[in-house]
Amino acid sequence: MNRRELLKMIALTTGTAMIGGKSLFAFSDAGQSDHPFSSQDVELLDELAETILPRTDTPGAKDAGVGEFMALFVSDCYTPSEREVFYFGLAQLEARSRAAYGRDFIALSGEQRLELITELDREAMAHAQQQARREQPTPAEALTAETQTAQNQTAETQSSQEHADSEEALPHYFTMMKQLTLFGFFTSEVGATEVLRYEAVPGRYDGCAPYNGEPAWAT
Amino acid sequence: MPDNHYDAIVVGSGISGGWAAKELTEKGLKVLLLERGRNIEHVKDYHNANKEAWDYPHRNEPTQEMIAKHPVLRRDYPLNEATMGMWADEQANPYVEEKRFDWFRGYHVGGRSLLWGRQSYRLSPMDFEANQREGIAIDWPIRYEDIAPWYDYVERFAGIAGTQEGLDVLPDGEFLPPIPLNCVEKDAAKRIKEAFGGQRHLIHSRVANITQPKPEQNRVDCQYRNKCWLGCPYGAYFSTQSATLPAAVATGNLTLRPFSIVSQVLYDKDRQRARGVEVIDAETHETHEYTADVVFLNASTFNTTWILMNSATDVWEGGLGSSSGELGHNVMDHHFRCGASGEVEGYLDKYYFGRRPAGFYIPRFRNVGDEERSYVRGFGYQGAASREGWDREIAELNIGADLKQALSQPGGWTIGMTGFGEMLPDHDNRISLDHSIRDKWGLPVLSINVELKQNEFDMRRDMVRDAVDLLEAAGVKNVKGDVGDYAPGMGIHEMGTARMGRDPKTSVLNSHNQVWDAPNVFVTDGACMTSSSCVNPSLTYMALTARAVDYAVEELKRGNLS
Numbered sequence: 001m002n003r004r005e006l007l008k009m010i011a012l013t014t015g016t017a018m019i020g021g022k023s024l025f026a027f028s029d030a031g032q033s034d035h036p037f038s039s040q041d042v043e044l045l046d047e048l049a050e051t052i053l054p055r056t057d058t059p060g061a062k063d064a065g066v067g068e069f070m071a072l073f074v075s076d077c078y079t080p081s082e083r084e085v086f087y088f089g090l091a092q093l094e095a096r097s098r099a100a101y102g103r104d105f106i107a108l109s110g111e112q113r114l115e116l117i118t119e120l121d122r123e124a125m126a127h128a129q130q131q132a133r134r135e136q137p138t139p140a141e142a143l144t145a146e147t148q149t150a151q152n153q154t155a156e157t158q159s160s161q162e163h164a165d166s167e168e169a170l171p172h173y174f175t176m177m178k179q180l181t182l183f184g185f186f187t188s189e190v191g192a193t194e195v196l197r198y199e200a201v202p203g204r205y206d207g208c209a210p211y212n213g214e215p216a217w218a219t
Numbered sequence: 220m221p222d223n224h225y226d227a228i229v230v231g232s233g234i235s236g237g238w239a240a241k242e243l244t245e246k247g248l249k250v251l252l253l254e255r256g257r258n259i260e261h262v263k264d265y266h267n268a269n270k271e272a273w274d275y276p277h278r279n280e281p282t283q284e285m286i287a288k289h290p291v292l293r294r295d296y297p298l299n300e301a302t303m304g305m306w307a308d309e310q311a312n313p314y315v316e317e318k319r320f321d322w323f324r325g326y327h328v329g330g331r332s333l334l335w336g337r338q339s340y341r342l343s344p345m346d347f348e349a350n351q352r353e354g355i356a357i358d359w360p361i362r363y364e365d366i367a368p369w370y371d372y373v374e375r376f377a378g379i380a381g382t383q384e385g386l387d388v389l390p391d392g393e394f395l396p397p398i399p400l401n402c403v404e405k406d407a408a409k410r411i412k413e414a415f416g417g418q419r420h421l422i423h424s425r426v427a428n429i430t431q432p433k434p435e436q437n438r439v440d441c442q443y444r445n446k447c448w449l450g451c452p453y454g455a456y457f458s459t460q461s462a463t464l465p466a467a468v469a470t471g472n473l474t475l476r477p478f479s480i481v482s483q484v485l486y487d488k489d490r491q492r493a494r495g496v497e498v499i500d501a502e503t504h505e506t507h508e509y510t511a512d513v514v515f516l517n518a519s520t521f522n523t524t525w526i527l528m529n530s531a532t533d534v535w536e537g538g539l540g541s542s543s544g545e546l547g548h549n550v551m552d553h554h555f556r557c558g559a560s561g562e563v564e565g566y567l568d569k570y571y572f573g574r575r576p577a578g579f580y581i582p583r584f585r586n587v588g589d590e591e592r593s594y595v596r597g598f599g600y601q602g603a604a605s606r607e608g609w610d611r612e613i614a615e616l617n618i619g620a621d622l623k624q625a626l627s628q629p630g631g632w633t634i635g636m637t638g639f640g641e642m643l644p645d646h647d648n649r650i651s652l653d654h655s656i657r658d659k660w661g662l663p664v665l666s667i668n669v670e671l672k673q674n675e676f677d678m679r680r681d682m683v684r685d686a687v688d689l690l691e692a693a694g695v696k697n698v699k700g701d702v703g704d705y706a707p708g709m710g711i712h713e714m715g716t717a718r719m720g721r722d723p724k725t726s727v728l729n730s731h732n733q734v735w736d737a738p739n740v741f742v743t744d745g746a747c748m749t750s751s752s753c754v755n756p757s758l759t760y761m762a763l764t765a766r767a768v769d770y771a772v773e774e775l776k777r778g779n780l781s
């Protein structure tokens with residue numbers, strides 16, 4: 001690892017770069033740490049996350065407090081337009097649940113939850129793949145583009161480009177929910193130490209250690 | 220002797236300033252070390268050193284508030300919760316971007332020595348000769364032989380892990396045992412060597428992380444946590460705090476003054492010497508004068524140049540060193556984010572233990588010997604192989620217990636690398652003072668006008684193409700070339716704005732890093748670089764600093780600096 005590897009964007013299983021953190025456009029009314037989500041919202045997020053990463057013989061999303069984490073992350077790290085998508089998604093989740101089963105998500109059976117979430121996941125993946133096709137220039141295209149633009153690039157054009165990019169590339173709401181579930185779970189202490197493996201002070205490096213099916217390193 | 224007089228003043232406490240302070244104090248000089256930012260005490264002030272992702276509210280990701288406060292830092296990876304407070308306050312310290320320039324600054328004791336990438340390579344004989352051979356800019360006033368013993372000297376003290384490779388393009392040094400390659404990287408090295416007839420090499424990166432303890436420096440060897448950026452409680456990587464500052468303090472000759480912004484070198488035009496510096500206290504805004512026989516400017520490339528531009532303006536409108544017409548010109552960085560990555564089949568019965576603060580390095584192979592590409596100079600690659608983690612794509616598993624189970628196991632191996640390319644010195648790439656905008660202390664700010672030129676753009680095509688070729692030769696599957704966002708400055712290797720040379724008409728510094736117009740002022744940070752090579756520059760600043768101090772002290776004894 002060198003420091004440049006820190007750059008590797010989190011693709012997660014969603015086919016989309018990590019939303020939030022690396023999204024680039026700033027706004028002014030940020031910074032509240034008391035998130036505006038209600039306790040019902042957090043409970044709904046917890047149940048949603050638990051459907052994606054359930055407790056088995058190891059802890060699941062609820063054990064790791066993923067719902068609370070999602071609420072905080074969306075409030076503090078998402079842009080206003082990303083938050084809009086997320087809020088819309090929460091409402092959509094309930095609307096889709098009622099339309100399909102005549103009940104709130106929280107009242108669905110485990111099977112129904114899995115069915116609905118699987119459906120949303122499929123839609124979100126299709127959305128992400130469509131975006132990826134549109135957005136990915138080949139290396140040759142990127143090299144040509146940088147010779148044309150870099151020489152005249154000012155901080156202002158950079159800033160407006162960032163803005164345009166972040167507005168255009170808004171993901172499906174379920175992509176956000178799934179990303180935050182995975183991110184929130186595997187970077188939690190529970191996820192990292194009880195589901196993955198964690199060694200605070202390795203003390204040595206072995207680059208050719210035998211592997212026999214143990215959990216992956218958390219970090 | 221008045222209270223405010225010292226034998227020597229060092230401005231800046233980062234990598235080169237720390238070295239200047241150590242060498243000067245060890246030679247018996249009473250030294251004042253000035254730092255514009257706050258103090259950070261070794262170990263005691265490394266508040267995040269033992270934290271993990273779950274110890275940060277947002278798991279180390281930036282919030283919108285952080286993004287709003289850091290309009291420059293947000294452009295790249297340094298903006299995270301773990302290193303908050305380790306980067307300059309952008310509101311208090313503005314600068315002007317005539318063209319986009321990502322300037323990542325560390326304003327605190329230790330400077331960017333606490334945050335650096337620790338990759339430590341020597342410039343080669345070819346690097347010191349290239350400008351003259353190709354008729355670009357001006358000739359370096361020194362050759363590899365002049366600096367080689369000083370590389371030895373600083374490597375022994377700093378502690379560089381690496382291997383002897385016997386390559387002309389990347390001279391060997393005084394190394395501690397290397398940080399190991401993993402099995403995938405070792406096999407890739409073998410295949411690359413075979414495929415390119417021994418002309419291209421994948422080697423251990425050379426890093427300033429010690430792999431054996433240095434008890435005489437109170438430093439423990441690397442514990443493989445890969446948390447260097449948080450400040451290492453073991454002192455396992457070289458920083459001002461872990462290495463040079465304690466050595467300087469131990470002499471009893473050092474006075475460290477944080478919160479001290481140097482606003483100018485005080486110039487005595489009758490003697491044609493500096494008599495000291497003017498300091499603005501960052502907290503009280505009071506102005507102080509400190510005098511000394513010799514001044515070392517190590518404030519980081521652009522800030523050292525800023526100080527020169529703001530000094531002796533009654534004699535030279537453009538400041539001390541501007542008589543050359545080159546002060547502030549010839550800005551260089553290393554351009555990067557051109558590389559490739561791919562998937563490695565097999566090795567599923569292999570994993571690793573521990574987290575390396577290093578990876579592999581592929582030294583320059585272009586335009587070596589008789590080869591002539593459409594561009595001059597070259598590039599090296601830094602990279603690593605690893606197994607994928609929970610953040611990988613598993614197409615067939617989307618939801619539920621099976622997904623959790625699959626993501627809790629390591630994925631397949633991947634390998635990737637990015638090139639670091641040499642940037643040519645160009646007179647038009649320059650910084651200047653903008654008096655219409657002032658910082659928090661009422662001082663004029665820097666205006667930056669830097670862009671890549673055709674040589675760099677041509678090189679970048681090879682940087683992608685060759686990365687793909689190398690990985691394919693190593694047997695890597697599904698290799699993808701990669702071009703990421705790069706703007707000048709992002710390499711965090713600013714260089715060249717007060718270059719060394721042989722002629723005061725075309726250079727700011729002579730062969731011993733003395734300002735031609737004030738021989739008791741030395742500049743030994745990145746500002747002094749006459750060309751940039753393609754290797755990470757910090758080790759060269761260390762060597763040039765130790766060399767310049769040795770010369771300065773001899774000159775002081777001979778009475779040539781007063």
